[in-house]
Amino acid sequence: DAMVIQNPRYQVTQFGKPVTLSCSQTLNHNVMYWYQQKSSQAPKLLFHYYDKDFNNEADTPDNFQSRRPNTSFCFLDIRSPGLGDAAMYLCATSRDVVGGAYEQYFGPGTRLTVT
Amino acid sequence: TQLLEQSPQFLSIQEGENLTVYCNSSSVFSSLQWYRQEPGEGPVLLVTVVTGGEVKKLKRLTFQFGDARKDSSLHITAAQPGDTGLYLCAGALVDSNYQLIWGAGTKLIIKP
Structure with a gap:
């Protein structure tokens, strides 16, 4: 089945220790998004790619970076995680x-804990 | 700032009751989507509405898109414990750059 896969499902990192989260998709969709979500709140968009065209939200901290080496894969790098990045x-x-609704298909998420 | 106001934020009711969740905005959307999210999982798309006045039904769930395409509602009839979750509305603006405007979410608990 076509799907969005995220690894790992749970990640524990230390304060200030870089961490990378990964996402892959078999849907062959050209737009990919990274969201941060905290406790039963709406997802907050960090950035998105249209193909390789990167779009950063104005309020996304510089601490967050992303890479999309090909259509299928996208990575979220947190350079120096703080306690507030746990999410x-x-x-x-x-x-x-054209005229599309931009229906979004989500992966299961990665729960990040910062100790 | 384009906002999509979702209400209520929290709802806890007994099995068998009916409920309605609302999303309202002053902006016009080309489409509006409803998602359900269970704890520890990603949101799952339930429905997309695109035409003003449109009504869609998904078993016991009824979705409406306002005539002016500024608001939407989700009505659940005879709620079941399996309906428990976080319900999110999200709208695509007419000039959207592949982004959605998200409501704050409604945390729904159905008690047996």
Whole structure:
């Protein structure tokens, strides 16, 4: 089945220790998103890619970086995690269709704990 | 700032009761989507509405898109414990750059 996969599902890192979260998709969607979600709140968009075109949200901290080496994979790098970065990180994809609704397909998320 | 106001933020009811969740905005959306998210999982798309006045049904769930495409509602009839979760509305603006405007979410608990 076509899907969005995130690894790992749970990640524990130390304060200030760089961490990388990964996302892969078999949907062949050209748009990929990274969201941060804290306790039953709405997902907060960090950045998104249209193909290789990177779009950063204005309020996304510099501490967060992303890479998309090809259509299928996307990575979220947190250079120096702080306690406030503990959250669920969600990867999503959508298909670019003229007049499209940008319906998003989410992975299961990675729960990041910072100790 | 484009906002999508979702209410209520929290709802706890007994099995068998009916409920309605609302999303309202002053902005016009080309489409609006509803997602359900269970604890520890990513949101799952339930429905997309695109036409003003549109009504879609998914078993006991009824979704409406306002005539002016500024608001939407989700009505659940005879709620079941399996309906428990976080319900999120999200809208695509007419000039959207592949992004969605998200409501704050409604945490729904259905007690047996």
